[in-house]
Amino acid sequence: MKKPLLLILLLTINGTFAWEIDYSGDATFEQRTYTSNDDIDRTLDSNQSIKNYHQISLDTDYIKAKFAFTGRVDGEDDNRSLLFINEAYTRFILENIYISGGFHQYTKSPFEGFKSFDNINARNMDSQSSDPEKIGELGAFINFILFEFEFEAGVLANQSPNILPAERSRSYPSIPDSLTLTEEYFLHGDDDLRRRSDYTGFYFYLSKMIFDGTFEIMYLDNFDKNNLYYLLDSTVADANNSNFDLIPVYFPFEQFSLSYAFPLSDLMIKTQYITKNYKDFYANTFEGITISFPNAIVQYDEFRPLNHTIGLIGVEYQYVYPNNHEGRFFLEMQKILNVTEDEAKTIDAFQNDLFMAYTHSFNNFSLSEIKFGNFIDISDNSEQLLTLSYAQNLNDDWKIETGLQNIQAEEINSDELDPDSFYGLNAYEKNDLVWVNLTRFF
DSSP states (O other): OHHHHHHHHHHHHHHHSOOEEEEEEEEEEEEEEESSOOOOTTSOSEEEEEEEEEEEEEEOSSEEEEEEEEEEEESSOGGGOEEEEEEEEEEEEETTEEEEEEEEOOOOOOOSSOOSSOOSSOEETTSOTTSOEEOOEEEEEEEEEETTEEEEEEEEOSOOOOBOOOTTSTTSOOOOTTEEEOOOEEEEETTEEESSOOOOEEEEEEEEEETTEEEEEEEEEEEOSSOEEEEEEGGGOOTTSOOEEEEEEEOEEEEEEEEEEEEETTEEEEEEEEEEEEOSOOBTTOOEEEEEETSOEEEESSBOOOOEEEEEEEEEEEEEOTTSOEEEEEEEEEEEESSOHHHHHTTOSOSEEEEEEEEEEOOSTTOOEEEEEEEEETTTSOOEEEEEEEEEESSSSEEEEEEEEEEEOOOOOTTSOOTTTSSTTGGGTTOOEEEEEEEEEO
C-alpha cells in the first residue's frame, strides 16, 4: 500500500513542479597578438588559450535555478588559466515577488560604454578591456512590484576581488622592475588590511516608469571594485630603498545614483548622476607613492580616495535600413565633478571622456555583426581607446570573431617613477592588439 501512495505523491510533486532543464555551453579558441613591442623581456606578445563556458538551468512555475561557470587554459601564461563562477543561484517566484540567493551578476547600468554605475561584481581584468568578464558575487536579494514601483534590496557577502593581470601579461601595467605587485587587500579600518573580506555590503534599488521613461534610484554600500588603488609599502624597502611592494587595496565606500532614461522621438536619452563617498579610513602605514590602477601616481603621507561625483549623459539611436540591416548609434559623455582636473585624473582613466559607438547587424542567417567603439579624452584629446570587431556564425555550431584594439596615449618611461605620467591610459599606450576567437557551441 505504501508504494502506490509514494508513487502518487511523486507524480503530484512532479506535476506541481514541472521541471524544465536546459543546458548550453561553448568552447572558444582564443588568439590575441600585440602589434608593438613593449621592450619588457618578461611579457608575452601573444597568447593562445581555450575558454569554456557552461550553464545549466532548471525552471518551474515557482523556482528557477541556474549554474554557470567559465574556465580558461592559456598555453603560454599559467596565470591566465583560471576557473570562476558566473552565476549559481536559486530563485523563488511568488506572483510578483522574487527571492534569490547565491552567486549573481548584477547589471543595471543603462549606458553602453561607461560602467561607473556597475560597481558590485568583480571582473577578470585580463580579458577584453572594453568589456571585462564578470565574476559572480555571493549574496541574496528580494525584488517585488508595488504600486507600479519596482523595489529591490540585497546583501553582498564575502567580497570577491578582481582577477588581476600577472606580470607576464601585457595587461600588467608598465611599472619599474623595482616594484613588485602583491596580492589584493581589503581595507576594513585604519591600517586594517585583510586578504579576505568578511564585510557584508548591501544595496537598495527603486525604479518607476515616469512620462514613458524609466527613473531609477540606487544606494550601494560595498567595496569599490571599479577603482582599485595600488599603494606603495615603504616599510618593506631594502637598505638601498630600491625594491618596494605595491599592494592593491579595495576601499569601502557608499554610492548613490539617480538615473533617468526616456524616449525622445526616435532617440533614447540617458542621464545619470552618481556620488561616491569613501569611508573615513586611511592607509597610514603607506608612504611616498600611490598608484591608482590604472590611473595615477600621487604623493601622499596618508591615503584615502577622494570623494567625487560623476555626471553622465548619452543618446542611443536605432535605425533599420531598407535592406533590413539594423544600426545602433551610441553617443555618451562622462565627467568627474567636485574635484580639480588634476585630481580627476587620479580617480578614473575616463575622467572627462566621450564614447562613440556603432553596431551594425546584417540580420542574415549568419547573424553577422560589426561593432565599433571609441573612447576619447576631451580634456586635451591626448588619449583614445578604439575597438573594432566583426563576428558571424559559420554554421549552427561554429562562430568566428576577429577584432582590434588601438590605444593612443603619452609614451612613458617605465624605468622612472614620474608622478605626472602614470595616469589615464599612459601605462598601456603600447597595448595595441588584434584577436581572433573561434567558438564551438554545444
